[in-house]
Amino acid sequence: MKPLVIGVAGGSGSGKTSVTNKILDSLDRNRVVVIQHDSYYKDLSQHKGLTPEKINFDHPDSLETPLLVKHIAQLRVGKKINQPIYNFTTHRRLAETAEIIPKEIIIVDGILIFVEKTLRELFDICIFVDTDADERLIRRIRRDIMERERSLDSVITQYLGTVKPMHLEFVEPSKHWADIIIPRGAENSVAIDMVVTKIKSMLGER
Numbered sequence: 001m002k003p004l005v006i007g008v009a010g011g012s013g014s015g016k017t018s019v020t021n022k023i024l025d026s027l028d029r030n031r032v033v034v035i036q037h038d039s040y041y042k043d044l045s046q047h048k049g050l051t052p053e054k055i056n057f058d059h060p061d062s063l064e065t066p067l068l069v070k071h072i073a074q075l076r077v078g079k080k081i082n083q084p085i086y087n088f089t090t091h092r093r094l095a096e097t098a099e100i101i102p103k104e105i106i107i108v109d110g111i112l113i114f115v116e117k118t119l120r121e122l123f124d125i126c127i128f129v130d131t132d133a134d135e136r137l138i139r140r141i142r143r144d145i146m147e148r149e150r151s152l153d154s155v156i157t158q159y160l161g162t163v164k165p166m167h168l169e170f171v172e173p174s175k176h177w178a179d180i181i182i183p184r185g186a187e188n189s190v191a192i193d194m195v196v197t198k199i200k201s202m203l204g205e206r
């Protein structure tokens with residue numbers, strides 16, 4: 001059976017992962033594979049000698065999206081893939097990769113997944129998680145300090161220099177392509193229930 005491919009987009013810190021987990025809670029997790037667009041960040045060596053603080057990680061060019069497109073296409077025809085593993089502390093890809101096997105449902109999570117036409121057209125359902133900017137910033141600060149060993153100053157500098165401008169230029173306009181917009185993220189149980197119902201309906205049709 002051809003897999004059902006679902007894209008979950010939204011600004012940095014919008015709660016995409018939490019929404020995805022809420023959806024998974026109502027499905028058989030053995031039938032689902034989740035792919036993070038973040039895993040496809042280019043290695044630091046591909047940025048022509050730039051140091052991390054000078055790289056715009058929120059621009060589409062910072063990600064190897066063609067490889068993600070290729071991998072989703074392979075999963076759709078029943079082929080396993082070797083997904084990159086990215087280290088956010090060193091900004092480098094690890095030598096090893098993660099083997100991903102095809103499943104009935106493929107969920108792709110990322111802030112820029114609706115920007116590239118070739119990627120966007122692979123999704124059967126496009127979901128955009130719409131969360132207030134101040135809440136997204138607070139979540140990003142907490143995540144980057146606790147999980148990625150960043151300083152508060154570096155997080156704020158990056159947010160003002162690239163995260164916010166790129167959100168306005170790329171992420172927010174990409175909401176136009178969403179089939180479903182979920183305000184308030186994982187707190188919106190009604191919207192998530194509707195998404196789960198639609199997923200189950202489409203699986204039944206297949």
